[in-house]
Amino acid sequence: MSPEREPDNSTDLAGEQDYVSLLYRRLDAERESAQRRLTEVLGQAGGPPQARTERDVATTLYSERLAQLGSVEQGLCFGRLDFHEDETVYVGRLGLFDEDGDYEPLLIDWRAPAARPFYLATAASPEGVRRRRHIRTLSRRVVGLDDEILDLRAADQGHDLGLAGEAALLAALERRRTGEMSDIVATIQAEQDRIIRDELGGVLVVQGGPGTGKTAVALHRAAYLLYTYRQQLATRGVLVVGPNSTFLRYIGQVLPSLGETGVLLATVGQLFPGVRARGTDGREAAEVKGRLVMTRVLAAAVADRQRVPEDVLEVEFDDGVLQLDRATCERARAKARGTLRPHNVARRVFFEELLDVLAERAASRFEVDLFDGVPEIPLKAGETAGVPVLDSGDRAEIRAELAASATVREALDSLWPKITPQRLLRELFSAPERLESAAGGLLAEEEWARLVRPAAERWTPADVPLLDELAELLGEDDSDQRAARARREREERAYAEGVLDILEQDEEIIDEEVLRVSDILDAELFAERQQRRSELTAAQRAAADRRWTFGHVIVDEAQELSPMDWRLLMRRCPSRSMTLVGDVAQTGAAAGASSWHEMLAPYVEDRWRLRELTVNYRTPAEIMRLAAAALAEVDSRLRAPSSVRETGVEPWQRKMPEEGVAGLAARELAAADGGTLAVLCPDSRLDRVRQQLPEDERLSVLTVGEAKGLEFDGVLVVAPEEIVAASPRGWNDLYVALTRATQRLGVVYTEHALPTLVGAG
Numbered sequence: 218m219s220p221e222r223e224p225d226n227s228t229d230l231a232g233e234q235d236y237v238s239l240l241y242r243r244l245d246a247e248r249e250s251a252q253r254r255l256t257e258v259l260g261q262a263g264g265p266p267q268a269r270t271e272r273d274v275a276t277t278l279y280s281e282r283l284a285q286l287g288s289v290e291q292g293l294c295f296g297r298l299d300f301h302e303d304e305t306v307y308v309g310r311l312g313l314f315d316e317d318g319d320y321e322p323l324l325i326d327w328r329a330p331a332a333r334p335f336y337l338a339t340a341a342s343p344e345g346v347r348r349r350r351h352i353r354t355l356s357r358r359v360v361g362l363d364d365e366i367l368d369l370r371a372a373d374q375g376h377d378l379g380l381a382g383e384a385a386l387l388a389a390l391e392r393r394r395t396g397e398m399s400d401i402v403a404t405i406q407a408e409q410d411r412i413i414r415d416e417l418g419g420v421l422v423v424q425g426g427p428g429t430g431k432t433a434v435a436l437h438r439a440a441y442l443l444y445t446y447r448q449q450l451a452t453r454g455v456l457v458v459g460p461n462s463t464f465l466r467y468i469g470q471v472l473p474s475l476g477e478t479g480v481l482l483a484t485v486g487q488l489f490p491g492v493r494a495r496g497t498d499g500r501e502a503a504e505v506k507g508r509l510v511m512t513r514v515l516a517a518a519v520a521d522r523q524r525v526p527e528d529v530l531e532v533e534f535d536d537g538v539l540q541l542d543r544a545t546c547e548r549a550r551a552k553a554r555g556t557l558r559p560h561n562v563a564r565r566v567f568f569e570e571l572l573d574v575l576a577e578r579a580a581s582r583f584e585v586d587l588f589d590g591v592p593e594i595p596l597k598a599g600e601t602a603g604v605p606v607l608d609s610g611d612r613a614e615i616r617a618e619l620a621a622s623a624t625v626r627e628a629l630d631s632l633w634p635k636i637t638p639q640r641l642l643r644e645l646f647s648a649p650e651r652l653e654s655a656a657g658g659l660l661a662e663e664e665w666a667r668l669v670r671p672a673a674e675r676w677t678p679a680d681v682p683l684l685d686e687l688a689e690l691l692g693e694d695d696s697d698q699r700a701a702r703a704r705r706e707r708e709e710r711a712y713a714e715g716v717l718d719i720l721e722q723d724e725e726i727i728d729e730e731v732l733r734v735s736d737i738l739d740a741e742l743f744a745e746r747q748q749r750r751s752e753l754t755a756a757q758r759a760a761a762d763r764r765w766t767f768g769h770v771i772v773d774e775a776q777e778l779s780p781m782d783w784r785l786l787m788r789r790c791p792s793r794s795m796t797l798v799g800d801v802a803q804t805g806a807a808a809g810a811s812s813w814h815e816m817l818a819p820y821v822e823d824r825w826r827l828r829e830l831t832v833n834y835r836t837p838a839e840i841m842r843l844a845a846a847a848l849a850e851v852d853s854r855l856r857a858p859s860s861v862r863e864t865g866v867e868p869w870q871r872k873m874p875e876e877g878v879a880g881l882a883a884r885e886l887a888a889a890d891g892g893t894l895a896v897l898c899p900d901s902r903l904d905r906v907r908q909q910l911p912e913d914e915r916l917s918v919l920t921v922g923e924a925k926g927l928e929f930d931g932v933l934v935v936a937p938e939e940i941v942a943a944s945p946r947g948w949n950d951l952y953v954a955l956t957r958a959t960q961r962l963g964v965v966y967t968e969h970a971l972p973t974l975v976g977a978g
């Protein structure tokens with residue numbers, strides 16, 4: 218599409234300013250009203266539980282509304298569509314209505330169906346649109362207009378990449394980077410829009426090269442889904458998974474500006490409540506931990522904790538000793554395992570079995586003791602010896618005593634202990650003999666030996682899926698807690714019934730009050746209220762609950778996740794309503810994916826749909842030519858995405874010892890003209906390079922892994938030859954490093970130049 222442009226015209230500018238000012242007045246009025254209501258609610262206190270619950274709901278509602286209204290202050294309205302039938306629609310960051318008139322829409326939310334032509338209309342397929350106008354604002358002032366006339370005559374003069382709102386797009390892309398990602402609502406392109414608005418159900422995979430807007434699309438999709446399927450998603454929330462916390466900080470501000478709060482942003486390492494994975498694994502250990510075979514290693518480690526005695530176990534009880542022989546314990550273990558319940562739950566069965574046996578043995582011993590020393594009286598004709606001395610009540614009492622005895626419990630615990638995932642994993646990794654027993658038949662010795670580490674070591678991100686797996690294998694015997702909860706509920710109900718009785722007897726009390734009390738007793742209503750309360754804090758509640766399942770899960774840099782990471786995520790999303798975005802050419806993690814098919818087959822077979830993004834909005838064509846040479850080394854069949862723009866600045870390459878990096882960085886930082894610069898280096902050089910460089914908030918020194926998903930105005934890649942040599946996925950890493958810049962790129966060799974790059978440069 219090659220739109221004809223109408224020149225900016227001051228009458229239009231003034232007209233749009235009037236309209237935009239009207240929108241801001243409406244926004245202010247909404248804010249005042251939400252603030253007033255919030256203040257009113259906060260001013261109330263006391264009252265019955267129902268009133269308190271309602272106040273909680275209202276407080277959260279108005280606070281969220283205020284946050285949402287605050288987040289759209291910049292760029293409230295950014296577009297206008299004029300249709301052939303003289304209809305005009307304004308598009309913006311949220312919907313506003315004319316509440317004084319007949320509730321006409323003044324501004325259409327970008328996510329609403331009516332806003333769609335703004336992103337999709339082309340000259341060839343104008344969807345009734347005559348003119349698309351991008352409105353540029355600075356604070357509340359209109360500073361420019363970019364018009365496109367969608368005229369079929371212009372359609373075949375088409376631009377190769379089919380860009381919509383080209384001037385506004387290029388202006389957005391030229392912007393200096395601040396270190397925080399911004400939203401792209403004003404300039405979403407058609408191929409991106411189709412992904413953002415794709416249906417909710419099933420697994421959607423978005424494959425796209427660097428800079429094609431995968432992250433941007435994933436976040437806008439979260440906002441779109443919450444807007445469109447609010448009922449379905451608000452209670453369960455949306456989980457957005459990113460590769461590391463630097464990345465989460467980078468994208469953290471985008472969603473509030475899209476007006477969304479029902480989203481939990483997390484790394485996989487943050488998804489096991491109570492564990493903070495702050496340690497790091499070596500590349501090889503992480504790779505082994507990520508393998509699917511670890512499920513079998515862990516299952517074996519759990520089975521190893523279900524022991525039987527070599528010969529007999531002696532259990533002290535009541536001034537005597539009872540014996541549990543190996544065969545009896547084996548029978549009890551087989552029965553407990555046969556229930557197929559998790560370890561901590563099946564333990565109850567094991568205990569019950571052995572308590573039965575012990576009770577039997579204790580009863581016999583008691584009977585023997587009773588008759589000890591008593592002379593045997595010969596049986597008369599017709600008499601039998603079968604009548605037991607202890608009746609069933611006595612036997613039950615002995616069993617109860619055994620169950621309550623600390624020594625008995627200790628003895629049984631030594632065979633089948635109650636154990637947490639954390640304890641089991643710590644004890645497994647800190648004891649080579651335990652590891653050998655569990656992993657010996659499944660991993661080679663040099664593989665399982667990589668997992669050995671001291672017990673005091675910190676948890677790492679790769680431990681988290683293992684803990685999650687163990688939580689499933691071990692389970693939680695919560696029967697005591699459940700019994701306690703049921704007892705509490707019975708007591709509360711009895712109390713409420715008592716209150717109701719008193720109220721009914723008291724004639725002074727009005728009917729309404731009585732109704733409120735009886736409300737508490739209505740289980741359905743009670744459950745519903747609980748539900749409403751949880752709706753408001755879905756993201757927070759989800760963060761604290763390992764068993765939480767999300768309405769939708771979005772995974773960014775999905776290629777980095779290991780098979781064990783996927784198992785964890787799939788548990789969090791049994792509905793398999795997921796959006797996975799990534800680029801298999803950028804995989805750096807040793808346990809990461811090289812094919813979407815391989816990664817997904819265990820969970821959904823081939824029931825997933827693929828969409829591709831093909832245009833690179835970040836990296837200029839000059840830099841992309843160099844990066845394409847690295848991509849060819851990854852796989853010669855892969856094609857780099859086409860860059861949207863050229864800058865006229867070629868990337869440069871130079872040989873220089875490490876000490877020279879500081880001077881080059883200072884030069885590049887100056888050239889970035891107030892923008893950001895990243896120095897990307899191999900892990901082994903990170904500390905030394907960091908020490909050389911001054912503290913500056915515009916300057917970041919990172920490894921390639923840390924820079925994944927980020928972008929900077931300028932980038933210096935140090936020692937590319939070492940980045941390539943450092944891992945089997947070294948070329949993928951170099952490709953990632955070379956595609957982080959929006960303006961300028963320099964490559965500094967410390968040893969030998971890479972012939973591939975020299976040829977391309």
Ligand SMILES: Nc1ncnc2c1ncn2[C@@H]1O[C@H](COP(=O)(O)OP(=O)(O)OP(=O)(O)O)[C@@H](O)[C@H]1O
Binds near residue numbers: 834
């Ligand atoms: N339609 C658009 N309008 C304006 N800017 C855009 C658009 N699409 C993408 N961008 C910008 O392009 C840059 C790259 O986008 P993003 O980080 O989402 O790409 P990516 O595909 O996730 O890249 P990578 O795989 O390298 O992490 C960002 O600055 C983003 O804001």
